[in-house]
Amino acid sequence: MKLFTSLLRTPSFVLGFGLFFATLLFALLGPLFVHVDVSTRVGLAFTPPSRAHWLGTDHLGVDMVSLLIAGLRSSLYVGFLAGTVATFVGTLIGLYGGYKGGLIDDVLTVGTNLFLVIPSLIVLILLSSSIENGRSLTLIALIIGCTTWTWSARAVRAQSSSLRGRDHVSLARINGYGTLGIVLLHIMPYLLSYIFMVFILQTATGILSEASISMLGLGPYDSISLGKILNEAIRNEALTDGAWWAFAPAMVLITVIVFALYIINTSLEGVFNPRLRK
Amino acid sequence: MSSPIFEVDNLRAHYLTRFGQKIQAVDGVSFSLKAGEILGIAGESGCGKTTLVSACMGLYIPPLHLSSGDVRIEGKSIIGMNVEQNRRDILGRKISMIPQGALNSLNPTRKVKDLATDMILSHDETADKRQVHARLRERFRKLGMPADDVLNSYPVQLPAGMKQRVVIGISTLLDPRVVIADEPTSALDVSTQKAVIRLLFELMDQGIIGSMLFITHELPLLRHVSNNIAVMYAGEIVEMGTIEQVIFDPRMPYTQALMGSMLSADSGHRDQKPVSIEGAPPNLAHPIQGCRFAERCPVARPDCKENQQVIRIVKDRQVRCQYAE
Amino acid sequence: MPSEPSPLADQPLKFEAKNLSRSFGHGKKLVEAVKNVSFGIASRDIISIVGQSGCGKTVLAKMLLRLETPSSGTLSFNGKPIGNERDAREHWRSVQAVFQDPFSAFNQFFTIRSQLKSSFKLFKRKPEEEEMEARVDAALMAVNIKPKEVEGKYPFELSGGQMQRMLLARIFILRPQVLIADEPTSMVDACSRANILDYLMKLKQELDMTIVFVTHDIGLACYISDSIFIMHEGEIVEQGPPAQVTGSPSSAVTRQLLDDIPDVHRPWIKRGALD
Numbered sequence: 001m002k003l004f005t006s007l008l009r010t011p012s013f014v015l016g017f018g019l020f021f022a023t024l025l026f027a028l029l030g031p032l033f034v035h036v037d038v039s040t041r042v043g044l045a046f047t048p049p050s051r052a053h054w055l056g057t058d059h060l061g062v063d064m065v066s067l068l069i070a071g072l073r074s075s076l077y078v079g080f081l082a083g084t085v086a087t088f089v090g091t092l093i094g095l096y097g098g099y100k101g102g103l104i105d106d107v108l109t110v111g112t113n114l115f116l117v118i119p120s121l122i123v124l125i126l127l128s129s130s131i132e133n134g135r136s137l138t139l140i141a142l143i144i145g146c147t148t149w150t151w152s153a154r155a156v157r158a159q160s161s162s163l164r165g166r167d168h169v170s171l172a173r174i175n176g177y178g179t180l181g182i183v184l185l186h187i188m189p190y191l192l193s194y195i196f197m198v199f200i201l202q203t204a205t206g207i208l209s210e211a212s213i214s215m216l217g218l219g220p221y222d223s224i225s226l227g228k229i230l231n232e233a234i235r236n237e238a239l240t241d242g243a244w245w246a247f248a249p250a251m252v253l254i255t256v257i258v259f260a261l262y263i264i265n266t267s268l269e270g271v272f273n274p275r276l277r278k
Numbered sequence: 279m280s281s282p283i284f285e286v287d288n289l290r291a292h293y294l295t296r297f298g299q300k301i302q303a304v305d306g307v308s309f310s311l312k313a314g315e316i317l318g319i320a321g322e323s324g325c326g327k328t329t330l331v332s333a334c335m336g337l338y339i340p341p342l343h344l345s346s347g348d349v350r351i352e353g354k355s356i357i358g359m360n361v362e363q364n365r366r367d368i369l370g371r372k373i374s375m376i377p378q379g380a381l382n383s384l385n386p387t388r389k390v391k392d393l394a395t396d397m398i399l400s401h402d403e404t405a406d407k408r409q410v411h412a413r414l415r416e417r418f419r420k421l422g423m424p425a426d427d428v429l430n431s432y433p434v435q436l437p438a439g440m441k442q443r444v445v446i447g448i449s450t451l452l453d454p455r456v457v458i459a460d461e462p463t464s465a466l467d468v469s470t471q472k473a474v475i476r477l478l479f480e481l482m483d484q485g486i487i488g489s490m491l492f493i494t495h496e497l498p499l500l501r502h503v504s505n506n507i508a509v510m511y512a513g514e515i516v517e518m519g520t521i522e523q524v525i526f527d528p529r530m531p532y533t534q535a536l537m538g539s540m541l542s543a544d545s546g547h548r549d550q551k552p553v554s555i556e557g558a559p560p561n562l563a564h565p566i567q568g569c570r571f572a573e574r575c576p577v578a579r580p581d582c583k584e585n586q587q588v589i590r591i592v593k594d595r596q597v598r599c600q601y602a603e
Numbered sequence: 604m605p606s607e608p609s610p611l612a613d614q615p616l617k618f619e620a621k622n623l624s625r626s627f628g629h630g631k632k633l634v635e636a637v638k639n640v641s642f643g644i645a646s647r648d649i650i651s652i653v654g655q656s657g658c659g660k661t662v663l664a665k666m667l668l669r670l671e672t673p674s675s676g677t678l679s680f681n682g683k684p685i686g687n688e689r690d691a692r693e694h695w696r697s698v699q700a701v702f703q704d705p706f707s708a709f710n711q712f713f714t715i716r717s718q719l720k721s722s723f724k725l726f727k728r729k730p731e732e733e734e735m736e737a738r739v740d741a742a743l744m745a746v747n748i749k750p751k752e753v754e755g756k757y758p759f760e761l762s763g764g765q766m767q768r769m770l771l772a773r774i775f776i777l778r779p780q781v782l783i784a785d786e787p788t789s790m791v792d793a794c795s796r797a798n799i800l801d802y803l804m805k806l807k808q809e810l811d812m813t814i815v816f817v818t819h820d821i822g823l824a825c826y827i828s829d830s831i832f833i834m835h836e837g838e839i840v841e842q843g844p845p846a847q848v849t850g851s852p853s854s855a856v857t858r859q860l861l862d863d864i865p866d867v868h869r870p871w872i873k874r875g876a877l878d
Contacts, residue, residue: 167708170670174695176725189712322792323763438656467655467819468863472872479874495793498864502871525867539794541822542866552797552826558762 013267019260030069046243056245059236082206085145090152098160128218193272204261282310289347291333303329311489318504326513374454391429439470455488512570519595618644623676636662638837651824654834699779703786705766709758742775764795
């Protein structure tokens with residue numbers, strides 16, 4: 001409760017949360033107010049914004065607002081799914097390695113570092129291009145999650161290893177708790193706020209990664225995403241046609257979500273970490 | 279004799295909780311210190327020692343509020359200014375606090391000299407960084423510390439005793455007239471404790487600091503450190519006098535109990551069995567009419583709980599007990 | 604108060620260490636925390652391990668507790684080498700500990716009572732729910748705390764002295780053969796210190812416990828020990844009954860330790876100019 005009130009007094013949190021909440025509302029409630037239809041041509045290609053179609057149409061003549069709402073929904077879905085996977089895998093590996101220490105920790109750290117030096121974007125591109133036909137949104141999210149967990153593993157490992165020598169962990173050990181019990185009951189609760197922050201950052205990373213690979217033309221075959229809108233706009237020369245409405249709103253949306261998540265993360269850090277509060 | 283440099287006059291301070299409850303944590307504390315004097319303050323945890331520190335520094339940050347009384351340094355009151363003004367003009371210059379284990383709570387990624395500079399700059403924005411460094415180096419040398427090594431290391435690289443000495447060096451850099459040492463050695467082992475106390479004496483003897491308030495629950499330590507001792511209980515001073523009076527001939531039953539709980543390493547006194555004081559200090563959220571120690575006092579009489587206790591002079595020392603003699 | 608030193612010969616040894624060492628790191632950064640120590644701890648004795656911070660006393664205590672593994676040498680408990688049991692819980696059923704900082708020794712996310720109850724995990728057969736509750740209550744009473752006082756409370760809601768007694772209550776539940784007490788009094792007010800020592804004596808007398816008391820205060824050690832080990836830089840430099848160690852110390856380290864304790868009856872340090 002006290003945490004919540006102090007969060008509300010942090011301007012950056014209010015701004016970040018407000019922005020994020022607004023985009024979330026736009027994605028969730030948009031379909032209730034606007035008729036979302038991404039498969040019907042409602043006008044000519046690249047029709048400028050008008051009263052009927054607030055943001056004009058794309059190269060096929062499909063309503064841009066509909067495309068944006070659909071794209072935003074998929075981007076958020078990918079972000080949350082990828083963020084969840086990356087946080088889950090990374091947290092488990094980090095908690096376990098950090099607590100165990102010694103050889104197990106060394107092996108896990110080396111493994112994590114190996115994953116870390118492999119540029120995840122290239123893995124994404126290779127994987128995405130090799131599974132041409134089954135490239136669904138969910139699969140892309142899972143691939144992103146499986147290549148970005150390294151970062152959360154490293155972050156959580158550092159924290160977990162600093163807790164491992166604490167008295168309450170020693171007490172839990174001589175109380176007969178096994179490794180799983182200690183990690184889940186005696187280490188993880190102390191890191192929950194930290195893990196939550198990791199999750200927010202991983203979500204932002206997920207959204208950005210999806211946008212990057214979609215823009216390169218390796219996006220999902222079965223749905224529209226913000227990155228895919230950008231890709232279509234570039235491919236169909238919206239830039240040279242001066243059809244800014246075909247790409248600018250999608251760019252703005254991606255920037256706003258990621259920016260909002262980043263500042264939520266920094267403001268949470270200020271509240272959770274008393275050292276930074278001063 | 280010289281006039282007192284630190285005077286605390288009937289100081290009362292309270293906390294206001296969110297539910298409007300008033301907790302009188304410091305109640306009617308008075309004492310004065312002359313140049314070169316060290317007053318020891320003894321008491322259990324929760325007796326108001328820590329509140330007394332903030333109250334004496336004039337640092338009233340809600341929920342702590344001043345109820346009444348005055349604090350004067352060299353005759354000038356430091357009460358009644360806002361926190362910003364106090365931080366700028368009073369803290370560090372006139373009065374400074376040596377906390378326990380302070381270096382552990384600071385940013386571990388910065389070097390000692392940068393941490394020190396930050397602290398000095400927070401009192402004086404115009405200070406020059408290089409001048410501060412030079413001054414620190416000179417001061418640390420003067421106090422017999424390996425200045426360059428210490429200033430260029432990170433807090434984690436220093437042993438606990440050295441950390442505490444660094445904290446002392448930094449908090450007395452602006453030559454404060456009064457220093458409040460709040461349990462400066464309680465986290466240290468006995469040998470390191472001795473080194474820290476030596477440093478404090480050095481500061482006093484070189485005239486870098488004027489006088490000191492030394493707060494601890496270790497009576498044996500106070501016996502060697504201070505000139506006079508004030509025993510605090512539930513926000514009040516219950517007995518105050520010289521070492522001889524308070525340690526070796528206590529009159530207030532609470533002080534007697536404290537002495538009885540003391541362990542002695544000395545072969546002649548080791549066989550006396552120490553006795554703990556049972557029970558806990560009273561809850562100050564409810565006003566207490568009579569003697570605050572009456573609940574735990576082994577020699578309490580029926581009217582102790584009814585009569586408000588005032589300071590009496592018994593055998594040349596102040597005692598807050600109507601039956602002490 | 605310290606009883607007569609027990610003759611080691613006719614009593615079985617609880618712990619026996621031969622050339623025990625523990626080092627950390629390697630190469631230039633090698634730190635030898637415990638160097639080649641040998642000792643025996645007799646049943647029902649109170650042994651104090653005394654030394655300055657960093658002397659290796661805590662590492663030694665952790666080896667007895669099986670929380671650290673020796674780098675070399677042997678350490679046996681009841682005649683059997685430590686670390687060979689299939690189940691480490693076997694060891695912890697017999698050897699338990701109280702720690703220096705009672706606040707950090709409990710998990711702040713669970714109530715005290717639930718954490719005390721979790722001690723029953725160690726038992727071979729977990730008692731019935733009602734019996735567990737009754738035994739927790741009894742243990743709380745043994746350390747002079749009314750069960751109602753801590754009902755539903757979390758560690759940060761109690762005072763330091765109360766929390767230290769909670770750690771001791773755990774010991775009254777588990778009733779191990781040996782208790783390792785690592786600086787149990789250093790975070791406690793001077794006036795409750797005697798109290799903690801009394802409980803340790805009670806554990807020895809009523810439950811026949813062997814106690815290993817780790818402290819930096821040799822004066823404190825004298826009060827309750829049957830024998831004192833003085834440690835310095837990883838080695839045991841002196842050992843013997845308290846009267847001998849404090850009365851006629853043979854090592855300079857012991858003399859220094861004795862000298863450094865502030866005591867009201869002895870000179871300690873003097874101030875230069877003013878005295």
